[in-house]
Amino acid sequence: EVQLVESGGGLVQPGGSLRLSCAASGVTFSTYWMNWVRQAPGKGLEWVANIKQDGSQKYYVDSVKGRFTISRESAKNSLYLQMNSLRAEDTAVYFCNLTPIPAAGDFWGQGTLVTVSS
Amino acid sequence: QSVLTQPPSVSAAPGQKVTISCYGSSSNIGNDYVYWYQQLPGTAPKLLIYEDNKRPSGIFDRFSGSRSGTSATLGITGLQTGDEADYYCATWDSSLSAYVFGTGTKVAVL
Numbered sequence: 129e130v131q132l133v134e135s136g137g138g139l140v141q142p143g144g145s146l147r148l149s150c151a152a153s154g155v156t157f158s159t160y161w162m163n164w165v166r167q168a169p170g171k172g173l174e175w176v177a178n179i180k181q182d183g184s185q186k187y188y189v190d191s192v193k194g195r196f197t198i199s200r201e202s203a204k205n206s207l208y209l210q211m212n213s214l215r216a217e218d219t220a221v222y223f224c225n226l227t228p229i230p231a232a233g234d235f236w237g238q239g240t241l242v243t244v245s246s
Numbered sequence: 247q248s249v250l251t252q253p254p255s256v257s258a259a260p261g262q263k264v265t266i267s268c269y270g271s272s273s274n275i276g277n278d279y280v281y282w283y284q285q286l287p288g289t290a291p292k293l294l295i296y297e298d299n300k301r302p303s304g305i306f307d308r309f310s311g312s313r314s315g316t317s318a319t320l321g322i323t324g325l326q327t328g329d330e331a332d333y334y335c336a337t338w339d340s341s342l343s344a345y346v347f348g349t350g351t352k353v354a355v356l
Contacts, residue, residue, distance in 0.1 A: 163345070165291075172248070172350040173283070173291060173334050189344050223290055230281075233302040236290035 130154040130235045132224050137240030144214050144244070150207040150224030150237055158182075158202040160228050164209050166220035167239075176222070177209065191217075214244045249274060250335055250348035257354035258325050266320040266351045268335030274346060278338045280318040282311055283347075285332045294333070295320065327355050 136148040148164070164176040177188045177198040186198050197210040207224050221241050227234040251269045258264045268280065282295035293302055295311035298318065310321045318335055335348035 165347075172332070173285070173336075173347040175336070175345040175347060178345065187343055187345075190342065227293065227296075230293065230296035231300065231302055233304060234293040236292070239290060 130226070130228075132226060132235055132237035134222065134224055134237040134240040137222065137242045139243045139245065140214055141246050142215060142244055145210070145212045146214065146242060148209040148211065148222055148240060148242070150209075152205045152207070152224075152226065155226065155228060155235070157200075157205040160226055162200060162207045163225040163227075164198060164207075165223045165225055165236075166218075166242075167223070168217075168220040171220075174220070179207070211242070214242075216244050218242060219244045248349045249339060249342070249346050250337070252333075252335060252348040252351045254349070255352045255354060257356050259356045260325055260327065262325050263321065263323045264325060264353060265322075266333055266335075266353070268318040268320070268348045270316050270318075270337065272316060273341035274316075274337050274339040275313060275318055275335075276316040277340050280311065280313050281336045282309075282318075282320045283334045283336065285334065287331070291334065322353065325353075325355055329353055330355050 131153045133151045163178040166176050179186045179198045195213045199208045221239040223239045224237045256264045279297040283291040284294045285291040298313040299311045308323045312319050333351045339346045
């Protein structure tokens with residue numbers, strides 16, 4: 129069974145940093161693109177970033193470019209999101225997502241809440 | 247502001263049909279497959295339709311998708327109370343080099 133478990137969220141002051149982690153199990157992690165998606169309280173979904181299997185390609189939504197860095201470590205079956213220069217508008221639940229084979233469905237973590245506030 | 251526009255809400259009685267539209271442009275829907283996600287209250291999203299009109303295993307055939315030009319549509323037939331959720335379209339936008347979600351549509355069963 130595929131499981132994704134996020135961690136690392138919490139309360140941080142504006143301008144601060146956080147590193148989110150997503151631990152994957154039950155899947156050959158290194159085989160697939162991985163995504164971070166966020167959802168601000170009461171708002172819709174927003175894709176944040178994704179990363180290719182070998183980490184050679186990364187894409188970001190404009191609002192986080194230069195501030196967030198996505199990375200992965202296959203040896204630990206883990207995905208990361210380093211978030212710097214955090215702003216109030218980054219407050220959201222952050223989900224990691226994996227879609228190995230669309231015909232078989234996709235997988236999401238339970239989400240981790242990031243709150244940026246003074 | 248999302249580049250994909252959906253109606254904020256749709257509703258119908260149990261057993262009826264609803265359709266949800268998703269409007270984009272030539273750089274997104276007009277250029278790539280559309281995906282649809284269902285998000286039940288308090289849960290993570292779930293892939294409902296992929297590559298415009300395909301259903302992952304385990305998704306009932308009451309859900310269907312289509313794409314034409316720069317718009318896409320999700321249809322739900324035989325509406326059930328368990329279908330009350332938020333629904334999002336999504337696709338890759340080649341101009342933004344980013345995956346984009348629609349604004350989301352809340353489905354209510356009257």
